[in-house]
Amino acid sequence: xxxxxxxxxxxxxxxxxxxxxxxxxxxxxxxxxxxxxxxxxxxxxxxxxxxxxxxxxxxxxxxxxxxxxxxxxxxxxxxxxxxxxxxxxxxxxxxxxxxxxxxxxxxxxxxxxxxxxxxxxxxxxxxxxxxxxxxxxxxxxxxxxxxxxxxxxxxxxxxxxxxxxxxxxxxxxxxxxxxxxxxxxxxxxxxxxxxxxxxxxxxxxxxxxxxxxxxxxxxxxxxxxxxxxxxxxxxxx
Amino acid sequence: xxxxxxxxxxxxxxxxxxxxxxxxxxxxxxxxxxxxxxxxxxxxxxxxxxxxxxxxxxxxxxxxxxxxxxxxxxxxxxxxxxxxxxxxxxxxxxxxxxxxxxxxxxxxxxxxxxxxxxxxxxxxxxxxxxxxxxxxxxxxxxxxxxxxxxxxxxxxxxxxxxxxxxxxxxxxxxxxxxxxxxxxxxxxxxxxxxxxxxxxxxxxxxxxxxxxxxxxxxxxxxxxxxxxxxxxxxxxxxxxxxxxxxxxxxxxxxxxxxxxxxxxxxxxxxxxxxxxxxxxxxxxxxxxxxxxxxxxxxxxxxxxxxxxxxxxxxxxxxxxxxxxxxxxxxxxxxxxxxxxxxxxxxxxxxxxxxxxxxxxxxxxxxxxxxxxxxxxxxxxxxxxxxxxxxxxxxxxxxxxxxxxxxxxxxxxxxxxxxxxxxxxxxxxxxxxxxxxxxxxxxxxxxxxxxxxxxxxxxxxxxxxxxxxxxxxxxxxxx
Numbered sequence: 029x030x031x032x033x034x035x036x037x038x039x040x041x042x043x044x045x046x047x048x049x050x051x052x053x054x055x056x057x058x059x060x061x062x063x064x065x066x067x068x069x070x071x072x073x074x075x076x077x078x079x080x081x082x083x084x085x086x087x088x089x090x091x092x093x094x095x096x097x098x099x100x101x102x103x104x105x106x107x108x109x110x111x112x113x114x115x116x117x118x119x120x121x122x123x124x125x126x127x128x129x130x131x132x133x134x135x136x137x138x139x140x141x142x143x144x145x146x147x148x149x150x151x152x153x154x155x156x157x158x159x160x161x162x163x164x165x166x167x168x169x170x171x172x173x174x175x176x177x178x179x180x181x182x183x184x185x186x187x188x189x190x191x192x193x194x195x196x197x198x199x200x201x202x203x204x205x206x207x208x209x210x211x212x213x214x215x216x217x218x219x220x221x222x223x224x225x226x227x228x229x230x231x232x233x234x235x236x237x238x239x240x241x242x243x244x245x246x247x248x249x250x251x252x253x254x255x256x257x258x259x260x261x262x263x264x265x
Numbered sequence: 266x267x268x269x270x271x272x273x274x275x276x277x278x279x280x281x282x283x284x285x286x287x288x289x290x291x292x293x294x295x296x297x298x299x300x301x302x303x304x305x306x307x308x309x310x311x312x313x314x315x316x317x318x319x320x321x322x323x324x325x326x327x328x329x330x331x332x333x334x335x336x337x338x339x340x341x342x343x344x345x346x347x348x349x350x351x352x353x354x355x356x357x358x359x360x361x362x363x364x365x366x367x368x369x370x371x372x373x374x375x376x377x378x379x380x381x382x383x384x385x386x387x388x389x390x391x392x393x394x395x396x397x398x399x400x401x402x403x404x405x406x407x408x409x410x411x412x413x414x415x416x417x418x419x420x421x422x423x424x425x426x427x428x429x430x431x432x433x434x435x436x437x438x439x440x441x442x443x444x445x446x447x448x449x450x451x452x453x454x455x456x457x458x459x460x461x462x463x464x465x466x467x468x469x470x471x472x473x474x475x476x477x478x479x480x481x482x483x484x485x486x487x488x489x490x491x492x493x494x495x496x497x498x499x500x501x502x503x504x505x506x507x508x509x510x511x512x513x514x515x516x517x518x519x520x521x522x523x524x525x526x527x528x529x530x531x532x533x534x535x536x537x538x539x540x541x542x543x544x545x546x547x548x549x550x551x552x553x554x555x556x557x558x559x560x561x562x563x564x565x566x567x568x569x570x571x572x573x574x575x576x577x578x579x580x581x582x583x584x585x586x587x588x589x590x591x592x593x594x595x596x597x598x599x600x601x602x603x604x605x606x607x608x609x610x611x612x613x614x615x616x617x618x619x620x621x622x623x624x625x626x627x628x629x630x631x632x633x634x635x636x637x638x639x640x641x642x643x644x645x646x647x648x649x650x651x652x653x654x655x656x657x658x659x660x661x662x663x664x665x666x667x668x669x670x671x672x673x674x675x676x677x678x679x680x681x682x683x684x685x686x687x688x689x690x691x692x693x694x695x696x697x698x699x700x701x702x703x704x705x706x707x708x709x710x711x712x713x714x715x716x717x718x719x720x721x722x723x724x725x726x727x728x729x730x731x732x733x734x735x736x737x738x739x740x741x742x743x
Contacts (some may be wrong), residue, residue: 029343029346029347029348030343030348030349031339031340031342031343031348031349031350031351032348032349032350032351032361033350033351033352033353033357034336034339034349034351036351036353037335037351037353037558037560038332038335038336038351040353040560040564041331041332041335041506041564041567042332044564044565044567044568045329045331045332045567045568046568049332049333050330050332050333051333051336052333053326053330053333053334053511055326055511055512055515056322056326058319058322058323059318059319059322060312060315060318060319061319062310062311062312062315062316062319063316063319063517063518063521065311065312066310066311082531086534146546146547146548148548149548150548150549152548152549153496153548153549157462170532172531173530173531173532174531175532175536180547180550181544181546181547182544182546182547182548185547185548185549186491186494186495186549186550187495187496187549190488190491190492190495207521208517208520208521208532208536209514209517211517212513212514212516212517213513213514215478215513216477216512216513216514219477219478219512219513224345224478224540225478225480225538225540226540227345227539227540227541227542227543227544227547227550228494228495228537228538228539228540228543228550229480229537229538229540230491230535230536230537231532231535231536231537231538232534232535233530233531233532233533233534233535233536234534235534236486236487236488236534236535237486237487237534238403238404238450238486238487239420239486239528240402240403240404240407240420240421240422240487241403241407241422241427241430241446241449241450242291242426242427242446243291243294243295243298243420243423244446246446246447246450248450248451248454249403249450249453249454249486249487249488249489250401250454250457250458250461250487250488250489250491250492251487251488251491251492251534251535252488
């Protein structure tokens with residue numbers, strides 16, 4: 029932890045700009061704010077409509093379910109993808125969504141399920157590497173782009189949404205917002221209050237892809253090859 | 266590699282580009298797709314001009330306060346357990362990364378795509394210190410195996426076709442399958458997964474750093490940058506000093522502009538913001554994080570009439586609309602930054618001496634300026650470069666100067682101009698057939714080798730215009 033060569037470097041910049049070093053800067057009132065107008069006033073159902081449209085474009089299947097049927101919905105994903113090994117984000121939401129019991133039942137059915145927490149250490153990375161699917165909860169969901177936002181932490185390791193071939197995101201309907209603007213505002217407000225941002229914020233939009241070979245779209249490169257979003261109506265909860 | 270990618274002359278590079286028919290058809294089809302994608306994404310978003318205005322205002326404000334925002338960034342990174350190194354030159358940056366690699370006794374370094382590390386030649390520096398360096402972006406990996414420089418800043422292997430890529434995989438990695446892009450990519454996935462897991466150090470670039478939180482944001486699609494910042498214990502992020510925004514609110518706007526202008530996506534598959542080291546209770550992500558902030562000639566642009574060149578967000582929209590790039594391809598520019606932005610930036614970063622032709626590799630049609638999501642007046646910068654080259658540096662060829670001097674004298678004397686334009690038809694008659702000049706003399710030779718030149722009209726424009734005016738006066742028409 030250190031900062032090297034800063035003074036010399038920044039003095040030079042101020043010199044080029046023809047003024048003394050600045051110790052503060054006021055962000056200007058920008059003349060236009062088009063980002064606020066996208067899907068302005070849309071309700072959760074309208075945003076869900078937008079999300080569904082976008083999922084078609086980003087090669088992602090979207091399944092709607094309820095609290096009670098979440099377990100069955102997950103099981104169908106495992107069956108369709110012939111998945112036996114699963115790594116899942118942990119934390120308080122597992123219990124809130126009844127998934128602790130669901131996972132326990134699945135284990136008895138022969139599924140291999142690892143729940144992520146700091147106790148596992150680096151071994152969990154190896155488990156994620158072996159897993160066929162990784163399950164996470166979306167913290168903020170962006171309707172416009174079909175994006176799941178993850179504030180990675182000790183219960184939600186970066187590897188879960190990265191190493192397994194199938195990426196499964198549970199999206200509480202209440203997390204839907206119009207676009208990245210609202211997610212950025214949440215983080216900005218937290219920063220202003222002195223709440224530091226996660227060490228890793230991942231905005232994930234469908235499976236990994238590339239167009240590096242003759243501009244052909246290849247779905248599934250280094251990250252997940254397949255993505256499934258499970259939308260849960262959480263108003264009851 | 267440095268900013269320059271070779272030693273061939275401009276004329277040779279252009280000729281190679283023009284002769285490479287696969288490259289030219291690939292570039293032209295890619296340009297079409299990129300352009301359609303960008304226009305469609307802009308239209309879907311709506312208010313595109315407002316977005317561009319906002320983008321420009323953000324970039325301008327950030328550059329005007331760059332010293333403050335870089336200070337804030339470095340404070341925040343340090344607070345989050347990271348180390349920040351400000352490097353004035355490529356050598357300083359490379360030496361610092363070598364030092365970290367030596368301290369970590371690193372043997373394998375895995376990288377995600379970063380133009381600035383190409384610019385400073387980081388791979389060569391690390392290899393010199395005995396590290397194996399693996400590029401993990403699919404396009405960059407192909408180029409690394411083939412020891413070929415990038416030709417586009419978003420899709421670096423655009424100039425290669427799938428059978429060439431297959432050949433490379435076969436000869437360098439023992440690949441046995443077909444040239445189907447999906448199979449080629451699956452092979453890369455399998456080969457590189459092991460590299461990610463084994464690497465001691467991960468090196469990433471930085472699309473936008475966020476000053477308020479000390480975050481480094483990477484805009485990617487393949488997932489390799491996430492691997493590089495998730496699996497190795499040490500991460501080194503390298504950024505050009507101008508790649509910064511004040512807060513998350515500005516980050517969001519520039520990311521929205523970048524993904525649309527670059528590839529027509531609303532967002533790419535992965536927008537990843539990394540802040541410092543992993544926390545104590547986290548098990549993946551780096552335990553040691555370094556941010557290297559690079560000047561390498563950029564500060565010479567600050568405070569000058571070219572300052573807006575630093576506003577560039579590296580989307581390549583200008584490259585994708587450029588008619589000159591379309592015909593000569595990326596390698597002709599002899600810079601890792603090709604196309605209009607390359608022609609503006611390369612002489613600024615590396616001097617006019619080796620890049621004096623670049624400002625002329627443009628038709629000044631202004632398509633670049635119109636496409637730029639942060640409104641950099643690219644073609645105006647190119648004109649200014651030309652003026653500087655001509656006026657101050659005298660970097661034009663002697664023959665051109667003589668010709669231009671001659672033209673000035675000739676054109677400034679109405680009698681001489683009138684006489685010679687009238688005479689041109691007569692003088693050029695030996696080369697004229699059916700009103701076209703097929704094989705012109707002297708300076709017209711190069712032009713007429715490829716195409717015909719219309720022969721001067723029998724009546725010069727001025728003569729025709731004068732006569733027309735007289736006729737109109739006589740007829741009483743306007």
